Amino acid sequence: MNKVLIVDDSATMRKIITRVLRQAEIPCASVVEAGNGVEGMARLQSDPDIDLILSDINMPEMNGVDFVKAVRATRAKEALPMIMVTTEGGEAMMNNALALGANGYVTKPFTPESIRAALEAYLG
């Protein structure tokens, strides 16, 4: 993978996910960050070579569900995979996110193994 976008309102969680990607030996050249869906959309416009998104759901300004909708308005699931990384582990919430175009999800707390398992299909 060339570039991964991490969208989470917690700077702590963005750092943890970045570190876990390295621990899980996920091959990606760089990681970029955004604090909510609005910032995520701006980042996608300025960084067209992002090829995977890891996004929280419960965020201010634009939550992860609305972010999925916004991304899928212009980018197909196959073109830009989105994995939700969230405390919202309920079946209804996850099914909603998947129906709207998320490719998968990981619930917090997570381990490097669970992150790797969720990304396995997209590692090329």
Place this chain on the structure above:
Amino acid sequence: MADSSTRSLPGDAELLAALERAVDEVFSSMVCAFEALAEHGSPVAAAARGGARESFDREAVVEFRGAISGQVVFRCTASGAHDIARGLLMLDGETALAVDEVNDALKECANMITGHVKTRVLDPLGAFDLSIPFMKDAGAQPAGPVCGALVYRLQQGLISVELWRCEGAPHS
């Protein structure tokens, strides 16, 4: 599929047991070593028994709203707060952290714990909303009855994880 309208609302004991499982899972997988000091106890009393010389002066809160409403309150001593932040960020004990970094780590802990409780106990009851986690002035009591407090000793400090119901919300 179970009909959420026929489910009875959880009592304090069930909510507190879910809170305890959430703390165990979050801390054992992502934070740091911990030891339970007291269940259903007051943080102040437990801190005194644990020989604490610090007050619980950091407080992160997540509110939940649905068939029952309330707050998960995550209080800790200053050294406990640093323990948690270093644990989450996988830093050694010598690394200095800014206040914002510590507060963000506490909010994320409160968020993960509340999310775990929501998934396991609240979601089967119907739709629930979680607030964005926020820091609150230490010592202010939420307006409502407390379901209970779980108190833990970390390497260098103490934490209290509490579940409060909103006043007027139905509870069994």
